[in-house]
Amino acid sequence: MNGILSRKKRSFFTKHDIECTALLLPEIIGFFVFTIYPIIWAVQKAFYYYNGIQSRTTFVGLDNFKALFTTNGAYWSALGNSFLFTIGKLPFEIPIALILAIIVSKNYKGFKASRVILYLPTIISVAVVGLVFTNMFSYFGYINAVLMKLGIIKSGIDFFASKGSAMMVIIIASIWQTFGINTIYFLVALSNIPTEVYESAKLDGAGTLVTFFKITLPLISPVFATILLLAINGSLQTGDIILTLTNGAPGGQTEVVMTYLLKSMVPGFAQTNADIGFGCAVAMVNAVIFSLVALIYIRLSKKVVSYF
Amino acid sequence: MHSLFEKIKIAVMYLVLAIGLVFVLFPIFYMVVSSFKSNIEIMAGGANFFPVKWSMDNYITAWNSDVFNVKRLIWNSIYYTVLVVLFTAANSCIAGYVFARGRFKGKKLWFGVFTALMFVNFGGANILPTLQIIAKLHLSGSLSGLIVVKFFGINVVNIYLVKSFVSSLPKELDEAAMIDGCSFFGIFRRIIAPLLLPIVATVVMLGFQGSWNEYLMPMVFTASDPLKGTLVSGLFYLKSSGGAATNWNILLAGSVIASIPVLIVYLYGNKYFIQGLTAGAVKG
Numbered sequence: 001m002n003g004i005l006s007r008k009k010r011s012f013f014t015k016h017d018i019e020c021t022a023l024l025l026p027e028i029i030g031f032f033v034f035t036i037y038p039i040i041w042a043v044q045k046a047f048y049y050y051n052g053i054q055s056r057t058t059f060v061g062l063d064n065f066k067a068l069f070t071t072n073g074a075y076w077s078a079l080g081n082s083f084l085f086t087i088g089k090l091p092f093e094i095p096i097a098l099i100l101a102i103i104v105s106k107n108y109k110g111f112k113a114s115r116v117i118l119y120l121p122t123i124i125s126v127a128v129v130g131l132v133f134t135n136m137f138s139y140f141g142y143i144n145a146v147l148m149k150l151g152i153i154k155s156g157i158d159f160f161a162s163k164g165s166a167m168m169v170i171i172i173a174s175i176w177q178t179f180g181i182n183t184i185y186f187l188v189a190l191s192n193i194p195t196e197v198y199e200s201a202k203l204d205g206a207g208t209l210v211t212f213f214k215i216t217l218p219l220i221s222p223v224f225a226t227i228l229l230l231a232i233n234g235s236l237q238t239g240d241i242i243l244t245l246t247n248g249a250p251g252g253q254t255e256v257v258m259t260y261l262l263k264s265m266v267p268g269f270a271q272t273n274a275d276i277g278f279g280c281a282v283a284m285v286n287a288v289i290f291s292l293v294a295l296i297y298i299r300l301s302k303k304v305v306s307y308f
Numbered sequence: 309m310h311s312l313f314e315k316i317k318i319a320v321m322y323l324v325l326a327i328g329l330v331f332v333l334f335p336i337f338y339m340v341v342s343s344f345k346s347n348i349e350i351m352a353g354g355a356n357f358f359p360v361k362w363s364m365d366n367y368i369t370a371w372n373s374d375v376f377n378v379k380r381l382i383w384n385s386i387y388y389t390v391l392v393v394l395f396t397a398a399n400s401c402i403a404g405y406v407f408a409r410g411r412f413k414g415k416k417l418w419f420g421v422f423t424a425l426m427f428v429n430f431g432g433a434n435i436l437p438t439l440q441i442i443a444k445l446h447l448s449g450s451l452s453g454l455i456v457v458k459f460f461g462i463n464v465v466n467i468y469l470v471k472s473f474v475s476s477l478p479k480e481l482d483e484a485a486m487i488d489g490c491s492f493f494g495i496f497r498r499i500i501a502p503l504l505l506p507i508v509a510t511v512v513m514l515g516f517q518g519s520w521n522e523y524l525m526p527m528v529f530t531a532s533d534p535l536k537g538t539l540v541s542g543l544f545y546l547k548s549s550g551g552a553a554t555n556w557n558i559l560l561a562g563s564v565i566a567s568i569p570v571l572i573v574y575l576y577g578n579k580y581f582i583q584g585l586t587a588g589a590v591k592g
Contacts, residue, residue, distance in 0.1 A: 013413065014412075016410070016411070016412055016492060017412040017413045017414075019412075019491075019492050019493065020406050020410040020412035020415070020492070021412065021414065023402050023403070023405075023406045023410075023493065024402075024403055024406055024418060026399050026459060026460050027399065027403055027418075027422065027460070027462045028418070029460055030457075030459075030460030030461055030462055031421065031422070031425075031462060033441060033460065034434075034438055034441070034457055034460055034461070035425060035428075035434075035462075037437060037441075038430070038433070038434035038435075038436075038437040038438055039428075039430060039433075039434065041434075041436075041437040042430060042433035042434060042436075042437065096328070099324065100324070100325065100328050103321045103324060103325050104325065106321065108318065108321070108322075111325070114325055114328075114329060115582075116575075116578045117329055117332055117333065118328060118329070118332055119578070119581070119582065120332060120333075120336065120571075120574070121332055121335075121336075123517055123521075123570050123571065123574045123581075124336070124521070124567050124570065124571075125520070125521035125522075125523065125540045125566060125567070125570070126521070126523070127521070127523040127540045127541070127543050127544040127547075127566075128339070128521075128540070128543065128563040128566060128567055129335075130544075130547070131543065131547055131559055131560070131563050132335050132338065132339045132560075132563065133335065134547070135342070135350065135351075135556060135559075135560070136335065136338060138351070140351055140352035141351075141352075142338065142353070142355070142357070145353070145354040145355040146355045148355075149354075149355040176331065176332070176335065180332075181585065184582055184585055184586060185586070187586075188586045208317065237429055237431075240523070240524060243524075243544075243548070244523075244544060244547065244548075247548060257431065258431055258432070261431040261432045261433070262431075262432050262524075265432060265433065265435075265436060266432045266435050266436065266528055267435075267436065267439065267528060267531050268527060268528050268531030269528075276436060279432075279433065280433050283430050283431045283432065283433035284433075286431055287428075287429065287430060287431070290429065291427075294427075
């Protein structure tokens with residue numbers, strides 16, 4: 001490879017530089033046209049009133065941001081719901097994923113095949129998942145019928161009529177859809193622990209729980225932190241499953257950040273005369289909030305991991 | 309050989325795993341079995357898991373329906389998925405090779421920039437300007453517009469996968485070819501590309517699953533005429549457009565049809581799927 005570099009050292013860009021850059025052209029063009037330009041566009045629009053009609057566009061300065069922080073409650077309740085969803089989901093999903101990963105990491109009969117099945121839901125489209133769970137949890141649906149037959153409830157629950165139960169269905173469906181990927185991540189982390197460590201622990205007479213808390217957990221803690229970061233990030237940015245399940249029902253009470261943003265400015269979801277300028281301002285503020293959450297998490301997790 | 313305690317432990321593990329598997333498989337079986345029920349039974353069939361009478365009617369209705377033209381939507385899905393997978397696989401292979409073997413000015417910059425993109429989420433604010441660019445290209449209201457966007461897309465995970473795969477190949481191969489007069493791209497075409505097959509399988513399968521299942525962007529790009537969208541985006545449209553109550557039979561039959569291709573691919577290639585995921589996410 002050095003040969004290519006040294007052959008033409010006189011000009012600033014060698015033939016090799018040009019060839020490599022040319023090979024990356026689709027990505028580089030895409031970067032400028034479909035990434036940088038849209039971001040600049042959106043940042044600029046955040047300071048305008050813009051409803052899609054060019055001639056009605058007016059410069060409003062910081063008004064969009066002022067409105068967001070003073071009068072507009074819809075975004076903040078959506079943000080609250082995003083956190084509620086995350087806090088409601090991860091305490092179940094992460095332990096489920098970890099326990100199942102520990103089980104299927106062992107070499108008993110059928111465990112290897114189980115790994116393939118546990119990941120199955122992740123393969124199916126979110127649109128389909130939303131559909132199936134909507135049907136199962138509908139008022140006259142299967143879950144209600146079974147619960148009534150078992151005598152757990154007397155009359156059907158209208159799951160999508162109150163915020164709490166709607167959120168519960170969303171969380172169940174979402175755990176179903178994504179825990180498999182975390183199981184796989186935990187499996188990789190577990191497979192990196194040398195077996196000698198377990199053997200010597202066994203010789204020292206360590207029981208199952210002691211082994212788990214004193215060996216497994218500390219050894220996977222750096223990966224655990226990464227998995228949790230990805231999961232927190234993913235949950236906060238979840239929107240698709242909520243669109244297909246409740247679409248914000250009842251009355252926008254399960255609206256989360258991503259569905260709110262889609263409905264405030266994306267064609268097909270937003271109203272025709274929606275104030276896109278305001279939507280862009282919200283998107284900017286939201287991007288900052290989500291990055292802050294990630295940064296705070298990284299700070300905290302470093303401290304926690306260092307305890308082990 | 310096992311002590312009693314050990315036996316109990318194994319039994320508990322099997323029990324927990326069984327619960328997990330039931331949790332995973334139940335909605336899938338529910339979807340498949342219910343797609344053979346009548347519309348009334350799907351909506352209010354009580355606690356019967358299996359249909360009173362198995363019937364293929366839903367599939368026939370969906371196949372001949374005008375509101376939900378399955379034939380056309382399947383064709384759209386195939387068109388969209390094949391082109392997107394082809395383009396993204398080719399582009400990520402070349403980019404991965406360039407980042408692994410090239411020594412050019414700006415390599416660190418571009419690699420850093422592309423990686424950073426993974427963490428940027430502007431929550432849809434970028435969609436409208438993208439649509440405006442597509443409109444300038446006279447590709448509005450069609451999947452072709454989205455295919456153009458995907459062609460120029462940056463698939464960080466894929467690039468990582470290919471890059472680390474190429475880095476693991478012996479450099480002597482390149483050097484020998486260079487002595488024989490191969491150019492930098494010639495080495496890729498003649499020597500590296502044929503060796504990339506295992507990683508291409510991973511990239512293609514992840515790409516297939518991703519674009520076949522995607523519903524948000526295809527729907528946004530074909531909002532003016534949902535029949536120009538994909539099968540999955542059509543399902544979503546039909547459900548959210550208020551026709552759900554009367555069309556559950558079509559929706560469930562459509563869901564099964566939409567899930568079959570990904571399930572087949574996954575059952576045959578789950579090894580590649582899981583390889584790609586773990587290599588791309590945890591090590592990357």
